[in-house]
Amino acid sequence: MLENKITKKYPNKKIKYLGFFIAFLGVVFWLISPEEDLVKPYSTVVEDKNGELLSATIANDGQWRFPPSDSIPYKFRTAIRLFEDEYFNYHPGFNPLSLLRAFRQNWQSEKVKSGGSTLTMQLIRISRRKQRTYWQKFIELILALKIEIQYSKKEIFALYAANAPFGGNVVGLEAASWRYYGRSPHLLSWAEAATLAVLPNAPSLIYPGKNQTRLLKKRNFLLQKLYSKNYIDKTQYNLSVEEPLPQKPLRLPQNANHLLQFLSVRGNKGKRVVSTVKRELQLKVNEIGEQYYQQYSHEQIDNLAILVLDVKNAEVLAYMGNSNCPSSTCGGKVDLIQSKRSSGSTLKPFLYGFSIEEGQLFPNTLIKDVPTKIAEYQPENFDRKYDGAVTAKTALYRSLNVPSVRLLQDYGLEKFYSRLKYLGFKSINKGPDHYGLTLILGGAECTLWELCNAYYQLAKKANNKEIINLKTISSQEQSFIKYPFLSAESAFITAEMITETKRPLEQGAWKIFSSARKVAWKTGTSFGHRDAWAIGTTPEYVVGVWVGNADGEGRPGLTGVKKAAPVMFDIFRLLPETSWFKTPDKLVPIKTCKKSGFLPTTSCKETVTIMAPAMGIHQKSCPFHKIIQLDSTQKFRINSNCYPLHKSIDKSWFTLPALEEWYYKRRHPEYKVLPPFLDGCEESNDKIIDFIYPKGNTSVLIPKDLEGKKGRAVFHAVHKNETATLYWFLDDNFVGTTNGNHKIEISPEYEGKRKIIVVDNNGYRIEKSIFFIKK
Numbered sequence: 001m002l003e004n005k006i007t008k009k010y011p012n013k014k015i016k017y018l019g020f021f022i023a024f025l026g027v028v029f030w031l032i033s034p035e036e037d038l039v040k041p042y043s044t045v046v047e048d049k050n051g052e053l054l055s056a057t058i059a060n061d062g063q064w065r066f067p068p069s070d071s072i073p074y075k076f077r078t079a080i081r082l083f084e085d086e087y088f089n090y091h092p093g094f095n096p097l098s099l100l101r102a103f104r105q106n107w108q109s110e111k112v113k114s115g116g117s118t119l120t121m122q123l124i125r126i127s128r129r130k131q132r133t134y135w136q137k138f139i140e141l142i143l144a145l146k147i148e149i150q151y152s153k154k155e156i157f158a159l160y161a162a163n164a165p166f167g168g169n170v171v172g173l174e175a176a177s178w179r180y181y182g183r184s185p186h187l188l189s190w191a192e193a194a195t196l197a198v199l200p201n202a203p204s205l206i207y208p209g210k211n212q213t214r215l216l217k218k219r220n221f222l223l224q225k226l227y228s229k230n231y232i233d234k235t236q237y238n239l240s241v242e243e244p245l246p247q248k249p250l251r252l253p254q255n256a257n258h259l260l261q262f263l264s265v266r267g268n269k270g271k272r273v274v275s276t277v278k279r280e281l282q283l284k285v286n287e288i289g290e291q292y293y294q295q296y297s298h299e300q301i302d303n304l305a306i307l308v309l310d311v312k313n314a315e316v317l318a319y320m321g322n323s324n325c326p327s328s329t330c331g332g333k334v335d336l337i338q339s340k341r342s343s344g345s346t347l348k349p350f351l352y353g354f355s356i357e358e359g360q361l362f363p364n365t366l367i368k369d370v371p372t373k374i375a376e377y378q379p380e381n382f383d384r385k386y387d388g389a390v391t392a393k394t395a396l397y398r399s400l401n402v403p404s405v406r407l408l409q410d411y412g413l414e415k416f417y418s419r420l421k422y423l424g425f426k427s428i429n430k431g432p433d434h435y436g437l438t439l440i441l442g443g444a445e446c447t448l449w450e451l452c453n454a455y456y457q458l459a460k461k462a463n464n465k466e467i468i469n470l471k472t473i474s475s476q477e478q479s480f481i482k483y484p485f486l487s488a489e490s491a492f493i494t495a496e497m498i499t500e501t502k503r504p505l506e507q508g509a510w511k512i513f514s515s516a517r518k519v520a521w522k523t524g525t526s527f528g529h530r531d532a533w534a535i536g537t538t539p540e541y542v543v544g545v546w547v548g549n550a551d552g553e554g555r556p557g558l559t560g561v562k563k564a565a566p567v568m569f570d571i572f573r574l575l576p577e578t579s580w581f582k583t584p585d586k587l588v589p590i591k592t593c594k595k596s597g598f599l600p601t602t603s604c605k606e607t608v609t610i611m612a613p614a615m616g617i618h619q620k621s622c623p624f625h626k627i628i629q630l631d632s633t634q635k636f637r638i639n640s641n642c643y644p645l646h647k648s649i650d651k652s653w654f655t656l657p658a659l660e661e662w663y664y665k666r667r668h669p670e671y672k673v674l675p676p677f678l679d680g681c682e683e684s685n686d687k688i689i690d691f692i693y694p695k696g697n698t699s700v701l702i703p704k705d706l707e708g709k710k711g712r713a714v715f716h717a718v719h720k721n722e723t724a725t726l727y728w729f730l731d732d733n734f735v736g737t738t739n740g741n742h743k744i745e746i747s748p749e750y751e752g753k754r755k756i757i758v759v760d761n762n763g764y765r766i767e768k769s770i771f772f773i774k775k
Contacts, residue, residue, distance in 0.1 A: 041270055042271070043056050043066050043175065044264045044270055045271070046263060046273050047273065047275065049274065049276050049315075050279070052279045054256040054259070055260040056175075059270065062169055063171045064171060064175040065163070066272065067162065068162035069174060069272075072158060073193065075190055075193035076188065078193075079193045080161075082225050083197050084197075085118045085122075088120075117140065119160050120147055123159055126165065127163065173185050176196050179250055181250075189243065194222045194240070201218070219245070220241050224237070255283060258320070258322060259275065262472070263472060275474065276310070276315035276471060276473065276474055277316060277319060277472075278317050278318070285318040285320050288571060289320050303331055303548060303550045306543070306571060307449065307452045309542040314471060315471055322550070339447060340446065340447055341526070341530075342442040344442040344533050345524040346522055346523075350420070350486075351411060352497065353458070353491060353493075354485060355410075356392075356612070357615065359618040361407075361619065363393040364597035365392050366596050370386050372405065374405070377437055381402055382400075388660040388662065388665070388666075390403060393497045397498055413435075413439065417435070424453050424454060424457075448544050448546045452542050455536075455542050458520075461487070461488055462520075464488035467481040467483060468480055487584075487586075489613040492584050501521055501523065519538055521537070523565055529557070530548055531547075531558075532558050533545070534567065535568075536568050536572065539581050583611070587611040589610070591607050593606070593607060593608075603652045604652065605652045624655060624656055625654055628675075632648075641681070655763065658761050659759070662734070690717065691768060693715060699771040702747065711747065712745035713772075718742060724760050725760065725761055727758070727760070728744050729757040730748060731754055742758075751772050753770070755767055
């Protein structure tokens, strides 16, 4: 009876212990998580739009470890499975037969000869990096079961391929393929795939460049197995065993380092990014950039950046952030596409476009181009010469500074600043008063990215297409921008205006070649020759170039036309044939004065009809044509007080204000000044202008000041009209203007005979020869 009780009680204890053991395994199974161990720092990898590698950077832990790939090449997948885990597709994470065989081999040899681990267990061991013991083997088995439940076989294989060691600091199939063979794992031969398949087995002992005999033996063993299993035929096997082994690791492609840097700091660090860049174009852009760097470096110009955009698809096609200057101090690591630099004249097309949009001018409207001083600001043209008056189109394509400053003052500084902000110029953020009128001449800093984005929007508007936010990542969702301050009509006219920009010398005869393309483009040069810009656009592409030194050092001859424009046109030659913008349907015909470009008055006898935005009907009327009365010979002006009116002839005359006329007639020999008055027909018998000092043909002494420096002589004139403005010239050089009390200081550069000329707004003038003597 007692024996039966013991027998009944004992099985209960066994069941109880078994239950505790199963519960223990359950706790271990769920508490020990492999997921955290599987999360490793990955290299940041940038691929082109077709998945070809552009650039990669090493992971935070110093390993070359690419993010897992969705696609493992068939050759490697087959080779690693045959070599490491032939029954991978069938087991639940561990292979009992392999474990028993390994245990027997290790027991018999009294040392670890075989692990019996599956690929799943190896993945666990790689991620945990624990000492190899039977207890750890048990933990790996438990975790392998959990991994098999949580992940598919395809996902497990991808994780293994991304984390397997391949010698040194090379981790993962893709990094190994590029480091040892210089190409994608999908392009590996059977011999190359077999070589990589045997490396994870003992990476600390066998990796390319060392232990070549052992590596060759292992590889050929695997090739023999592939042949015996009919994965390769006899010919493939014979050719494969003859292939050489790789030697020292190769450098990974670094074809878009600054794009990688740009994407990495925007939340893509440690990720694989499929960009919008085209690899072939990127390589050609890099090549052109290198050629110009080699050329410019002899002039101590070390840096340049190039950005190419696809207008239709709103994508970045090429991104060269800097040159490959080798010196550690040349700034080659700086991404100059994203660096703030003085904008030079690159913003001018937008000012002209906004002004056209609001009906303030037409392309053929004359703008004043004379020496100008606004408060304490005195802008000058690049060549320090003046035209008197130029059409808006000419002022823009010749990039004249003075007309642009005057136009900005008329348009409104605050309004222009706000329009730029809407265009995406985030770098221009210090308020309009901080920049003042210098905003249009490079007084503000912006980036090449912002400029190209603005010209891209100009092209979209000229195409009358919706504006899409630029993207650098292929999978990035499209988002749209509304920019109400520039219509398709104004954008089209602006683009047309800057097609006439003077090209570099080697492009001088570009129009005679049938293959030459029409490009709307603008250059810019910052003060001190520190920055050279060239931005061009067609309906299909935008190409932007910056040239200079990253540290801001200026160099003689560093201008947009001479340094940046040649690079830009060479890039355009790489691109497919381009078209031109279609003329917008909403342009309306508007009659303008042929000579002034304003709306005609009854005094304008010659007119021309142009196509312009509808707002152009609010343009000002021509201020330069007036009806004058001439005598019968049409050589002299007259008035009713001195000449019979029935003999007089009324004639329309194009006449500019005195200062504008002074410069204009030098550039335009066809310009006719107002005829003189017939004797006795002046408004008064007295002189309208006269000198108060000096009187007569006399000599003028130039004194020295208390410090012994050259002083100035004061000249004084008078005008019958107290509100008149007088314009003073020394020989052919403009000196200044006076109002009210017409006194001015003049200090000639050298002694001798000079001519003082004074002109008023109506063209009346006096002049006097002066002999200057220095004390």
